[in-house]
Amino acid sequence: MEQNIVNLIYLGCAFCFIFGLKLLSSPATARRGNLISALGMLVAVVATIWDGDVISREFIVAGLIVGTAIGIPAALKVKMTSIPEMVALLNGSGGIASLFLGWSAYNANINISPILAFTVFLSVLIGGITFSGSFIAWGKLKGVNWLSDRPTLFKGQKIVNAILLASALILGALYCIAPALPISYYFFIAFALISLALGVLAVIPIGGADMPVVISLLNSYSGLAACAAGFVVNNMLLIVAGSLVGASGIILTTIMCKAMNRSLVNVLFSGFGSESAAVGTSSSQGEMKAMSAKDAYYILEAAESVVFVPGYGMAVAQAQHAVKELGEILEKNGVEVKYAVHPVAGRMPGHMNVLLAEANVPYDQLVEMEDINPSLPSTDVCIVIGANDTVNPDARNNEGSPIYGMPIVNVDYARTVFALKRGRGKGFAGIENPLFTNDNTRMLFGDAKATMNSLIAEFKDN
Amino acid sequence: MDTTIMIYLCFILVLSICLGFELIRKVPATLHTPLMSGSNAISGIVLVGAIIAAGMDATIISRSIAFCAVVFATINVVGGYLVTNRMLAMFKKKKVEGDR
Numbered sequence: 001m002e003q004n005i006v007n008l009i010y011l012g013c014a015f016c017f018i019f020g021l022k023l024l025s026s027p028a029t030a031r032r033g034n035l036i037s038a039l040g041m042l043v044a045v046v047a048t049i050w051d052g053d054v055i056s057r058e059f060i061v062a063g064l065i066v067g068t069a070i071g072i073p074a075a076l077k078v079k080m081t082s083i084p085e086m087v088a089l090l091n092g093s094g095g096i097a098s099l100f101l102g103w104s105a106y107n108a109n110i111n112i113s114p115i116l117a118f119t120v121f122l123s124v125l126i127g128g129i130t131f132s133g134s135f136i137a138w139g140k141l142k143g144v145n146w147l148s149d150r151p152t153l154f155k156g157q158k159i160v161n162a163i164l165l166a167s168a169l170i171l172g173a174l175y176c177i178a179p180a181l182p183i184s185y186y187f188f189i190a191f192a193l194i195s196l197a198l199g200v201l202a203v204i205p206i207g208g209a210d211m212p213v214v215i216s217l218l219n220s221y222s223g224l225a226a227c228a229a230g231f232v233v234n235n236m237l238l239i240v241a242g243s244l245v246g247a248s249g250i251i252l253t254t255i256m257c258k259a260m261n262r263s264l265v266n267v268l269f270s271g272f273g274s275e276s277a278a279v280g281t282s283s284s285q286g287e288m289k290a291m292s293a294k295d296a297y298y299i300l301e302a303a304e305s306v307v308f309v310p311g312y313g314m315a316v317a318q319a320q321h322a323v324k325e326l327g328e329i330l331e332k333n334g335v336e337v338k339y340a341v342h343p344v345a346g347r348m349p350g351h352m353n354v355l356l357a358e359a360n361v362p363y364d365q366l367v368e369m370e371d372i373n374p375s376l377p378s379t380d381v382c383i384v385i386g387a388n389d390t391v392n393p394d395a396r397n398n399e400g401s402p403i404y405g406m407p408i409v410n411v412d413y414a415r416t417v418f419a420l421k422r423g424r425g426k427g428f429a430g431i432e433n434p435l436f437t438n439d440n441t442r443m444l445f446g447d448a449k450a451t452m453n454s455l456i457a458e459f460k461d462n
Numbered sequence: 463m464d465t466t467i468m469i470y471l472c473f474i475l476v477l478s479i480c481l482g483f484e485l486i487r488k489v490p491a492t493l494h495t496p497l498m499s500g501s502n503a504i505s506g507i508v509l510v511g512a513i514i515a516a517g518m519d520a521t522i523i524s525r526s527i528a529f530c531a532v533v534f535a536t537i538n539v540v541g542g543y544l545v546t547n548r549m550l551a552m553f554k555k556k557k558v559e560g561d562r
Contacts, residue, residue, distance in 0.1 A: 104524050
């Protein structure tokens with residue numbers, strides 16, 4: 001096929017990606033947007049296979065078959081609570097594909113100009129970091145036993161990182177000067193391996209609660225890697241699509257950082273949550289007041305407005321369906337029910353929304369933090385399900401708290417707060433939470449799903 | 463590669479990044495997860511490059527490496543779009559009374 005025609009088709013595909021992303025801005029059109037974007041991808045792939053430059057197709061077809069055979073079952077089987085792990089893995093495979101593409105292009109023709117060599121270097125470096133970083137993020141999210149989901153810090157970590165990054169850049173520069181020399185191939189392999197090590201070292205110091213930031217950032221990297229690969233094979237479509245993804249990842253990263261009132265540098269390097277005890281004096285004194293499901297039922301019976309505030313604990317307990325069931329029962333009793341979602345609740349941006357959507361909660365009942373906060377003082381009951389830092393009043397009141405300044409869902413302003421919690425321990429980051437000892441807070445200890453079910457049972461019995 | 467082409471490509475790069483910022487800023491927080499997995503699938507566009515590399519006139523080693531790129535990029539594309547579609551299918555508006 002003539003190159004111009006292929007390029008025209010690519011232009012159409014780029015439009016599909018852009019239009020698809022535009023449709024993603026509303027839940028009503030988002031699904032169509034995704035399909036349009038997928039259609040663009042399909043057309044791009046078919047046009048490329050029929051391209052005149054492609055002279056043999058057996059490797060391509062074999063690769064497409066193998067990739068599809070792995071991708072389809074993985075996407076169909078994954079549980080909604082495991083979406084963060086899935087996204088991390090998909091990110092990683094995009095990254096390693098860029099690395100392989102750079103390697104293949106260089107291996108096919110080592111007589112390349114220094115500028116082209118530089119693009120190969122970038123695609124391998126970013127691709128490698130994305131791959132190994134995503135793999136470690138996957139391990140942390142999955143909770144594999146050889147990896148702690150707490151920050152892993154060692155002495156001189158920053159120095160090691162700096163040395164590795166500097167040597168990758170130096171090797172890259174040497175490689176770019178004369179890519180055709182035999183020794184440059186060794187430079188190439190060396191910086192490829194260093195990029196993998198850098199990805200690992202970049203993610204191990206980051207704790208589980210900071211994962212929304214890391215996943216967003218890796219998402220951005222995978223786009224930039226595709227972009228760099230686009231320069232390698234001189235393909236405009238890769239550059240356009242890659243930079244759209246790069247920009248989207250950067251925006252999400254910024255939103256996540258803002259929602260935690262921390263800078264990106266602080267998230268990436270501070271090892272937040274590695275200390276077991278919180279710094280600063282806590283404003284909390286007093287006891288947690290436990291309550292039975294029966295007493296909770298009497299309060300809910302009399303309530304007129306109830307707001308559910310889910311956190312990562314709801315995902316762990318897989319409690320979303322039980323939450324929705326209780327919500328429906330309350331609505332039948334004439335209660336106004338809403339769900340308040342903090343931007344960093346869970347392990348990736350929008351994690352809670354997906355789980356609640358899975359449980360059939362209509363999206364117009366999902367309310368963002370800024371929109372729910374003004375109505376909380378007039379709310380009868382807030383039910384906090386496995387959330388901790390995102391509802392910690394110390395973020396507002398206690399300057400000594402490590403999370404001071406982080407915007408929170410002000411559940412403590414509600415008339416009564418039910419907090420569902422597995423035990424009396426501190427939350428993930430080990431930070432004191434005075435919410436649990438407040439006068440208007442009642443604790444419902446135990447597995448969130450079991451607690452929800454016992455509340456539902458109370459309603460059914462009465 | 464010609465420096466002129468390089469500059470053209472950089473032009474496209476910068477404009478697309480700006481366009482990306484404008485597009486994504488409007489996505490509501492509710493859709494952040496599907497946005498991420500959907501945009502992740504778009505970054506699987508590297509598949510197009512991998513196909514070119516796997517099909518060109520080169521040694522068997524180069525094409526084998528490109529084959530690996532095709533496999534991983536395909537996983538990214540197929541898995542990403544499917545899982546996004548699954549998620550978005552769950553987002554429903556509240557049903558009007560009487561139509562349940």
